[in-house]
Amino acid sequence: MNHRTDSYFPAEVERKWQxxxxxxxxxxxxxxxxxxxxxxxxxxxxxxxxxxxxAEGLHVGNIYAFxxxxxxxxxxxxxxxxVFEPIGFDAFGIHSENxxxxxxxxxxxxxxxxxxRFTRQLRRVxxxxxxxxxxxxTTPDYYRWTQWLFLQLYKAGIAxxxxxxxxxxxxxxxxxxxxxxxxxxxxxxxxxxxxxxLSQWFFRITDYAERLLANLDWLDWSDTTKRMQANWIGRSxxxxxxxxxxxxxxSSVRVFTTRPDTLFGATYMVLAPExxxxxxxxxxxxADAVERYRAAVAATDLVNRKKTDKExxxxxxxxxxxxxxxxxxxxxxIADYVLMEYGTGAIMAVPAHDQRDxxxxxKFELPxxxxxxxxxxxxxxxxxxxxxxxxxxxxxxxxxxxDSEEAKREVTATLEERGLASVKVNYRLHDWCIxxxxxxxxxxxxxxxxxxxxxxxxxxxxxxxxxxIADYKPDASGVSPLARHSEWYxxxxxxxxxxxxxxxxxxxxxxxSSWYFLRYPSAGNEELPFDPQLTRQWLPVDMYIGGNEHAxxxxxxxxxxxxxxxxLGHIDFEEPFARFRAHGLIVKDGTKMxxxxxxxxxxxxxxxxxxxxxxxxxxxxxxxxxxxxxxxEAGITGPYNxxxxxxxxxxxxxxxxxxxxxxxxxxxxxxxxxxxxxxLSYNTAIAAMMEYLNVVRAGGRVPELAAVExxxxxxxxxxxxxxxELWERLGRSGSIFDAAEWPSFDPAKAIADEVEFVVxxxxxxxxxxxxxxxxxxxxxxxxALDDPNVQRFIEGKPVRKTIFVPDRLVNLVVG
RNA sequence: GCCCGGGUGGUGAAACCGGUAGACACAUCGGACUUAAAAUCCGAAGGCGCGAGCCGUGCGGGUUCGAAUCCCGCCCCGGGCACCA
Numbered sequence: 001m002n003h004r005t006d007s008y009f010p011a012e013v014e015r016k017w018q019x020x021x022x023x024x025x026x027x028x029x030x031x032x033x034x035x036x037x038x039x040x041x042x043x044x045x046x047x048x049x050x051x052x053x054x055a056e057g058l059h060v061g062n063i064y065a066f067x068x069x070x071x072x073x074x075x076x077x078x079x080x081x082x083v084f085e086p087i088g089f090d091a092f093g094i095h096s097e098n099x100x101x102x103x104x105x106x107x108x109x110x111x112x113x114x115x116x117r118f119t120r121q122l123r124r125v126x127x128x129x130x131x132x133x134x135x136x137x138t139t140p141d142y143y144r145w146t147q148w149l150f151l152q153l154y155k156a157g158i159a160x161x162x163x164x165x166x167x168x169x170x171x172x173x174x175x176x177x178x179x180x181x182x183x184x185x186x187x188x189x190x191x192x193x194x195x196x197x198l199s200q201w202f203f204r205i206t207d208y209a210e211r212l213l214a215n216l217d218w219l220d221w222s223d224t225t226k227r228m229q230a231n232w233i234g235r236s237x238x239x240x241x242x243x244x245x246x247x248x249x250x251s252s253v254r255v256f257t258t259r260p261d262t263l264f265g266a267t268y269m270v271l272a273p274e275x276x277x278x279x280x281x282x283x284x285x286x287a288d289a290v291e292r293y294r295a296a297v298a299a300t301d302l303v304n305r306k307k308t309d310k311e312x313x314x315x316x317x318x319x320x321x322x323x324x325x326x327x328x329x330x331x332x333x334i335a336d337y338v339l340m341e342y343g344t345g346a347i348m349a350v351p352a353h354d355q356r357d358x359x360x361x362x363k364f365e366l367p368x369x370x371x372x373x374x375x376x377x378x379x380x381x382x383x384x385x386x387x388x389x390x391x392x393x394x395x396x397x398x399x400x401x402x403d404s405e406e407a408k409r410e411v412t413a414t415l416e417e418r419g420l421a422s423v424k425v426n427y428r429l430h431d432w433c434i435x436x437x438x439x440x441x442x443x444x445x446x447x448x449x450x451x452x453x454x455x456x457x458x459x460x461x462x463x464x465x466x467x468x469i470a471d472y473k474p475d476a477s478g479v480s481p482l483a484r485h486s487e488w489y490x491x492x493x494x495x496x497x498x499x500x501x502x503x504x505x506x507x508x509x510x511x512x513s514s515w516y517f518l519r520y521p522s523a524g525n526e527e528l529p530f531d532p533q534l535t536r537q538w539l540p541v542d543m544y545i546g547g548n549e550h551a552x553x554x555x556x557x558x559x560x561x562x563x564x565x566x567x568l569g570h571i572d573f574e575e576p577f578a579r580f581r582a583h584g585l586i587v588k589d590g591t592k593m594x595x596x597x598x599x600x601x602x603x604x605x606x607x608x609x610x611x612x613x614x615x616x617x618x619x620x621x622x623x624x625x626x627x628x629x630x631x632x633e634a635g636i637t638g639p640y641n642x643x644x645x646x647x648x649x650x651x652x653x654x655x656x657x658x659x660x661x662x663x664x665x666x667x668x669x670x671x672x673x674x675x676x677x678x679x680l681s682y683n684t685a686i687a688a689m690m691e692y693l694n695v696v697r698a699g700g701r702v703p704e705l706a707a708v709e710x711x712x713x714x715x716x717x718x719x720x721x722x723x724x725e726l727w728e729r730l731g732r733s734g735s736i737f738d739a740a741e742w743p744s745f746d747p748a749k750a751i752a753d754e755v756e757f758v759v760x761x762x763x764x765x766x767x768x769x770x771x772x773x774x775x776x777x778x779x780x781x782x783x784a785l786d787d788p789n790v791q792r793f794i795e796g797k798p799v800r801k802t803i804f805v806p807d808r809l810v811n812l813v814v815g
Numbered sequence: 816g817c818c819c820g821g822g823u824g825g826u827g828a829a830a831c832c833g834g835u836a837g838a839c840a841c842a843u844c845g846g847a848c849u850u851a852a853a854a855u856c857c858g859a860a861g862g863c864g865c866g867a868g869c870c871g872u873g874c875g876g877g878u879u880c881g882a883a884u885c886c887c888g889c890c891c892c893g894g895g896c897a898c899c900a
Binding site for chain 1: 829
């Protein structure tokens with residue numbers, strides 16, 4: 001690799017400043033300072049998603065995410081804010097545990113080692129972290145409060161244990177939250193997830209669905225992230241309708257539909273095979289077939305159950321229901337395309353207007369009746385596929401001729417009067433299953449006593465310490481490895497003093513990360529999870545930057561937990577992150593970096609070779625931060641040369657009045673950089689600085705001191721070490737981040753006096769000419785008509801029309 | 816299937832609100848310096864054409880004096896959701 005060796009030695013400069021930051025506490029607050037918010041400005045909580053400390057060490061994706069966030073934090077600090085920028089480690093969970101099992105090292109040894117290595121790497125990149133306030137979710141000092149949090153939810157009735165169909169991963173031997181199942185597969189190991197009826201701990205996040213959705217309207221978050229959350233919550237507006245079961249007295253099948261306007265077209269019904277009503281209503285002659293089908297469905301995993309391209313299956317129960325609109329008797333079937341988890345677990349089938357029902361009806365020769373006519377089709381033509389759009393009602397009695405939208409309301413209202421329907425909203429969101437039959441997590445702080453039942457562990461007994469056990473490998477038994485250790489789980493009942501058993505499940509990792517931002521300012525506090533005064537001062541988080549892979553998981557759970565804590569009176573805000581920006585993904589050769597593809601970039605070598613400042617600047621220069629980019633080895637020399645040239649320019653600068661052209665460019669660059677940093681548009685900010693440097697050094701000229709001094713401040717968020725060193729060599733004292741102010745610009749000076757004017761004839765470029773800024777249309781037109789090339793294209797024809805864009809162009813329309 | 820984001824030179828990319836397409840870089844080529852190389856500095860460069868010029872932002876239409884940008888219809892890539900009733 002080729003090197004400059006003359007003057008700038010990044011590794012040396014960077015080590016010097018990293019050591020000095022530590023010695024002088026440049027980036028850290030003492031607890032007292034944090035409490036007084038520094039005193040020279042407003043607090044700014046700059047948060048980034050804390051990493052999972054993998055054994056492979058910090059990867060480029062981490063550095064990319066953190067650099068973009070760190071630049072924003074350093075920029076805010078230069079603008080005078082008191083910036084709190086903490087970091088921590090999200091080290092519990094299946095990921096760590098699986099790796100520990102694979103290498104045969106106990107997680108209690110593995111994790112501290114990984115954390116140590118991550119810490120070393122993070123320091124080397126020069127992030128502005130407050131190392132006095134870090135958190136590690138696996139320390140008893142932290143998970144004590146995670147358990148406390150569980151108890152608050154338990155006491156409020158939000159954490160409940162219930163039997164329900166849950167996602168069981170046969171690879172990881174544990175249940176999973178819905179959010180952790182991707183297309184029927186475990187997000188960790190890719191195994192096909194099975195549905196099992198198990199008693200598990202749930203958080204009732206569905207009670208918060210509407211608030212979680214509604215607040216998205218005003219949150220200042222990336223649109224992509226908000227959209228993903230909204231889709232995940234998945235609100236559907238419709239009606240719940242009762243279909244009386246023929247010959248079963250009062251019993252009826254309740255269905256949820258978003259299309260009550262199609263009710264007249266409901267020619268049969270389908271229950272989920274698991275539906276409890278099946279047993280009571282199935283006709284004796286059909287009972288055997290029904291039982292066989294139910295057993296077959298119970299044996300299928302989620303991947304196969306939820307495949308949309310397979311042929312529909314189902315059986316007739318022999319029971320019949322009354323369509324409340326037509327009064328007709330319609331058959332009740334069971335089929336696995338109807339899911340027990342959504343709505344009521346039963347549907348009214350309208351084959352003419354729902355593709356799934358259409359396919360089912362075709363296969364089993366059930367009647368298809370059109371009740372909606374589209375804008376321009378004849379309602380009598382037979383259908384090749386369901387018409388699922390809206391339209392005008394037909395074959396619908398007194399509703400004929402009404403349009404869908406009105407009919408939805410009218411049909412529902414009519415049935416409502418008869419007590420057969422009600423307006424209903426459904427959400428795709430499920431309750432959050434938080435128990436895991438694994439080892440590496442905080443034990444759920446619940447006790448079971450034969451006489452007193454389930455009891456919370458008294459708060460003063462927290463933390464319930466996770467014991468060190470050797471046989472922490474999970475099995476298919478459905479219970480945690482902790483259940484093999486009676487010496488741990490047998491304890492005294494706080495109610496009656498008799499023997500009680502501890503809950504042996506641990507909680508989901510996402511519970512650890514759902515509140516870590518609240519802990520940061522209070523890290524180390526042994527009395528409280530989060531100090532009320534510090535929380536008021538520093539929260540909610542001012543800026544949160546992270547990846548969209550957590551749009552539904554961490555970000556949703558954090559919002560939920562924050563709402564709960566507000567409702568329980570622990571905090572006074574309900575949204576944890578005032579601003580959130582999602583960064584893009586850094587890829588290599590157009591594909592995601594992964595070990596299996598063999599295209600993982602190891603950052604350490606680049607940092608040693610070129611320095612952290614270069615690496616940071618390079619990553620930000622690759623492409624738009626919020627879109628990501630393609631890592632190319634060769635590209636790093638651009639930013640490397642830039643920083644070297646900047647170094648030379650600053651150190652060779654002399655005291656002398658600013659050249660007018662340089663001054664204009666300086667103001668324009670400050671303006672551009674300021675706007676771009678606000679918008680996280682780092683790649684264009686760097687390009688603007690490069691352009692400015694090209695002007696400052698044009699033709700090998702000696703730069704003016706006044707041209708380079710503000711430059712050092714502008715580059716500081718990107719290349720903090722270099723900036724500190726240059727600041728010192730310019731004879732300034734103190735850290736640039738404390739002593740310097742972000743440069744300001746004069747809008748009048750940011751624009752040039754002379755502009756290059758474009759002359760078009762019939763919209764085609766025919767001439768360019770320098771003109772004074774602010775030139776009038778008349779003068780511009782006269783100058784344009786004077787140009788020989790313009791005349792040539794006008795060919796003596798009359799100018800029919802002139803388009804004038806001030807300071808930009810004249811377009812002469814002829815012919 | 817539905818909902819997003821994207822498609823611009825050899826490459827990464829830029830382009831405010833519809834107004835010079837390709838800024839800034841990488842790689843390339845040429846030059847200076849050097850015994851030589853590296854480093855550094857200066858310069859060239861979308862394609863076609865000797866040239867005036869013509870063509871050019873995934874494809875096909877449209878609106879407009881003027882379209883990478885707006886509208887309609889497609890294709891491809893990436894992401895999210897998905898028998899969600």
